[in-house]
Amino acid sequence: MFSGIVAAVGRITHLSARADEKNTVRLTIEAGTLGLDDVALGDSIACNGVCLTVVEIEGPHFRVDVSPETLSCTVGLDAPGAINLEKALRVSDRLGGHIVSGHVDGVGEVLRFDAVGDNRLLQIRAPQALAKYIARKGSITVNGTSLTTNDVDGADFTINLIPHTLANTTLHLLAPGAKVNLEVDLIARYCERLLNPEL
Secondary structure, eight states, X not given: OBOSOOOEXXXXXXXXXXXXXXXXXXXXXXXXXXOOTTOOTTOEEEETTEEXXXXXXXXXXXXXXXXXXXXXXXXXXXXXXXXXXXXXXXXTSOOOSOOBOSOOOEEEEEEEXXXXXXXXXXXXXXXXXXXXXOOTTOEEEETTEEEEEEEEETTEEEEEEOHHHXXXXXXXXXXXXXXXXXXXXXXXXXXXXXXXXXX
């Protein structure tokens, strides 16, 4: 589990195909300021909101394997570039954001990224199937970042990004047309299942 509080911006530096696993890609990620001293093989790290397992550690780099299924339903893991990183929570950690599983529910599209003073107004269109889980003043995860929605209109929602978030995540790189990983609030999904057990 994660909190959606991005700990560091890292960078995918290399991608290679796994010869023993058809269509599986191994990513080499430079961890940036994310300390790896307490990371062991088998630990989970959220990479742009996707929970991935550490399979190798080499100096300031770690490696993860990404399955074809994960590549087919996420963005930002198929080319070199900057990514948001967060280690898995310990039981004793503060939950500064909200409960995040690292299981991406869908890919959204950025509609607007407008300056409002030092802030940015971010508008995203989610897949229609996710609209029912997105509520005004609710929690949503965008590329691994826990955020609060301001307004919701169907599958479109807006978020206010403050300077701290812009400076400490990759979200400042967004522009209209960009694709983003979305994870809806975990509690909303469980409420739906409890209210509709036949689903």
